[in-house]
Amino acid sequence: MNGTREDLAIGRTPESRREFVVKLLWIGMWLVFLGAPVDDLLDGDHATAGTVCGWIGLVVFTLTYVALVFRHTNRPLARPVVYVILAALPVLATALSVTLGEPWLVLFVYVAVSCGAVLPIRQARAMILASTAVIVVIALGLGAGPDLDLVFPALLGGFSMTGVRQLVRTTRELREARARVAQLAASEERLRLARDLHDLLGHSLSLITLKSELAGRMLPAHPDKAADQVADIEKVSRQALVDVREAVSGYRRPRLAAELAGAQTVLAAAGIAAEVPSEAPVLPDAQEAALAWTLREAVTNVVRHSRARHCVVDVTRRETLGGPLVELTVEDDGRGPAGASAGNGLTGLAERLAEVGGTLETGAARGRGFHLVARVPAASVGSAA
Helix, strand or coil: CCCCCCHHHHCCCCCCHHHHHHHHHHHHHHHHHHHHHHHHHCCCCCCHHHHHHHHHHHHHHHHHHHHHHHHHHCCCCCHHHHHHHHHHHHHHHHHHHHHHHHHHHHHHHHHHHHHHHCCCCHHHHHHHHHHHHHHHHHHHHHHCCCCCCHHHHHHHHHHHHHHHHHHHHHHHHHHHHHHHHHHHHHHHHHHHHHHHHHHHHHHHHHHHHHHHHHHHHHHCCCCCHCCCCCCHHHHHHHHHHHHHHHHHHHHCCCCCHHHHHHHHHHHHHHHCCECCCCCCCCCCCHHHHHHHHHHHHHHHHHHHHCCEEEEEEEEEEEEEEEEEEEEEEEECCCCCCHCCCHCCCCCHHHHHHHHHCCCEEEEEEECCCCCEEEEEEECHHHHHC
């Protein structure tokens, strides 16, 4: 069964009591179609023994159906257990339909749905068709004629469930593929870091080693020349330290393109439908870092506080009288400004943007939700760039 928003993500086990209740209600609400058997029992057309047995059978059937579908869609049961539980449903449905009459044929719709939910696809298709055929056979045996009002729901419900299962499987495969891509990206980044460190420090350390050996040889007879070598060693080591610091600063500086890709992944993982551009405009380092920090903080707020279902991120370059600007927009359909308090970093973002000549605007979105707009100049801004 699929869910709504992040409360009931497809293919995920409920992680809280609230998610458990939501998923149980999502499955249980389809039990409304059991109204026909309930009305049949309440009409009083059956003997007392038949009515009591009917209520017991209906309760047992309903609990078995809910337990099987709910449990199996969270954590698959062992195959023998599935077959045993699933075999009980058509037996109960047949016994109740034959003894109590036509209104009870609706139970076979749930049998078809259960087959679609727990059996392998090929077996599920065959069992759905078999369940539908049983509806027709029992209806003819009861003298009611083919009940097409139940044939179509049985086929539709069963085959729809197989489609949902395939969607769940595809979603899980996409999550696993995304995780593998992230691991490969991390491995590639480690290799790049190793290459950069080798390029930065390999020559410097080799030179320091060589000059240290020369200084050691010169010390007894030529102390002045040895002192020159030591001075050279100091210069090389200081330059190596500067190079390492610059490299580390570059690694720590967030990149807008990387943050856009990360925003797409984070929003999707949270069950929020996202529209995120794949490319970022070229900006000076300071302005790009400010926008990247802003995007990261805005997306974090959407995931943690907004309870949104949809989020739109846009990065646009605009020409203005004051010069070219790059505008970052993040808009969601969540709780609005109530979901973005001053304590979540908006003040710090405004200060960071102001340091590079940018501005930050926040407020309620049109209709419902929260709207954030950050602007930075596309050209250098004094010493801040």
